[in-house]
Amino acid sequence: MFSPEDAFIAFTTTTASVSEINSTVSIPVQVTALKGAPSVSVTFEFDIEGLEKPAIEGEDFTLLNASKTLSVSSGYGYDTIRIKTIDNDLFTGNKTVNIKLVSNSLDYDFGAENTLALTVNDDDHPLGWMLGSYNAKVTATANGDLSYPVNIMALEGETKIVKIYGLSGVGLGAPIDPPTSEDDFDYYLLGTVSDDFSSISIKSGQEWDDWNYGPTSFTVWLDDNGEADEADALIGTITTDGGVVITFSQQFTFMITEGNNEGLGIQWAWNEDAEPNSPTCILTRAE
Structure with a gap:
């Protein structure tokens, strides 16, 4: 039986992709807890360490949320990270950023899906006309x-x-x-x-x-x-x-x-x- 100690927070998937042509992607973060659990906030960050072609906040995408903290007032369910890409009109190849869940206000465990790799697909390939x-x-x-x-x-x-x-x-x-x-x-x-x-x-x-x-x-x-x-x-x-x-x-x-x-x-x-x-x-x- 599920108990309060079993509550956890995770992404619903570990990968996602979006076109760089001024596109918007919504990434849900799921809080799995009992009904009636207290409200919880979740903090995330963008991590590019070790990535060969990193997608950089402010250059390749912008965060549409007011901050890097999500809030689930009902205590269970989800909130969403919303990102909009920036078209640079240059062929640089696809870029990636890792979105990591780093902390939460109730010290819930993070599930196995605590990092999501978001790929920004380059639309400016010189052979785009024939792909x-x-x-x-x-x-x-x-x-x-x-x-x-x-x-x-x-x-x-x-x-x-x-x-x-x-x-x-x-x-x-x-x-x-x-x-x-x-x-x-x-x-x-x-x-x-x-x-x-x-x-x-x-x-x-x-x-x-x-x-x-x-x-x-x-x-x-x-x-x-x-x-x-x-x-x-x-x-x-x-x-x-x-x-x-x-x-x-x-x-x-x-x-x-x-x-x-x-x-x-x-x-x-x-x-x-x-x-x-x-x-x-x-x-x-x-x-």
Whole structure:
């Protein structure tokens, strides 16, 4: 049975994120106590010690609360930390600040969630115009889909390299989103955008240690139907007239390299027409 000595105070989660475009985020602090408990105040602080890219109060965000002390007059329930971000119009990468619960007026214990890491997401990435969700359409395939979703995301600290999720299709392919746990493998390909933003290069040989069917290696050919030799990279042409479109004209697949399925490919893409170097896969960004 819950007793007065069991009362505690904690955040409801340990992480949160907010865009830097003058956005507001509300972060609840929960007081778990018996009904009729006396009112309690809770003090918090912003801590940036040890953070590689800290979000600094007054530069990256402002506190909308009157002070760094919350008050729960009913003795149980919650109060809210309210923060508004500041858009600096510069690409600095995502920044983080740790919000820590440091004391309370009734000396309640703090729960396991006594620190919350707030990430301020930078909206000024130079490739922001091409990041986001895409629809992939392949001309011909085997062990895959003719149409499927793809996500292109920023790589922290990089301005020309992106992470590409989902190019292996949805039928047999890997997840199209980052993992929710640090213990899970992150199934993406790295792509490098040219200095003039006209093309993207995805190196062949990028490996996933394991997927449902065994380890895989991204494999690319010089031509659109696999009659030529293997290539060092898959090259996509980027156009922006009426939206972002990335066109690939080489055969590719995710080749299984070990186990019972060794030598089989997941999500082949090729073109069988008589024209050389015809499109094999077209990515169209969702607007």
